[in-house]
Amino acid sequence: TITYSSLIDGLVKANEMNEAIAIFTQMEESGCTPDTISYNSMIAGLLKAKEVNKTLVILTQMEKSGCSLDTITYNTLIDGLSKANHVKKALVVLTQMEKRGCTPDTVTYSSLIDGLLKANEVKKALVILSQMEKRGCTPNIFTYSSLIDVLLKAKEVNEALSILTQMEKKGCTPDMIVYNSLIDGLFKANEVNKALHILTQMERRGCTPDKVTYTSVIDGLLKANQVDKALALLTEMDKKGCFPDTITYTSLITGLLNANEVNKALVIMTQMEKRGMLPL
């Protein structure tokens, strides 16, 4: 059973859902009984492929087979349903899990809050957040990160920064993902100086920018018409062994073209191809 589950999980992560289904069937035919973990992987995979109906079928099968649903099962459902554009169903799952005596944990609440925020249900997200705290479940870096990211994307700069202060006051130290969200969001909200300030702060605190950080900064600088500074950062990241990927290059080329820097864009395209990447 463990061998089959590992195989299924690998296929799910490689987005080979049809293969995973085939292995699952083969597993049953060979007399191996899927356990909770096997079902959890299948559910995660089916929802990633937005196969809501197939998910409900397998969920029924899981219950009929006497296999117990655990917190991870419900968490997987909540996250997967939210990402398949069914946040309302995710809310129902939360009610169901509690009714069935399964205690929601930080993952449950963070997934749901993230899903609600991304579906523009900010008020509901805040309701769930307060419900979470009332239940003695402490928001963690994932919870705060979603809040900061979505608030900034909605250009709610002050709200996002106040969440940042709040999380730090609670002893939750921002990590690279939080910094990346802040930098990207601030640039997109036209807060170029604030974004650059966060970049400095991040480095001062010993958090090394990665290619996501650099791509956001480069993209932001180009949109602010700071072409030279953007190109200098490309050189800097390369020198630090942080190699640009297709997204970095695409963003550079698009930005340079929008800034009417056609020749510079061509130079970058050549460099990109020399490194074995194709412009999309």
Next chain:
RNA sequence: GUGGUUAGUGG
């Protein structure tokens, strides 16, 4: 015997 499953960031 911490063996397999779930949440946050860039074009």
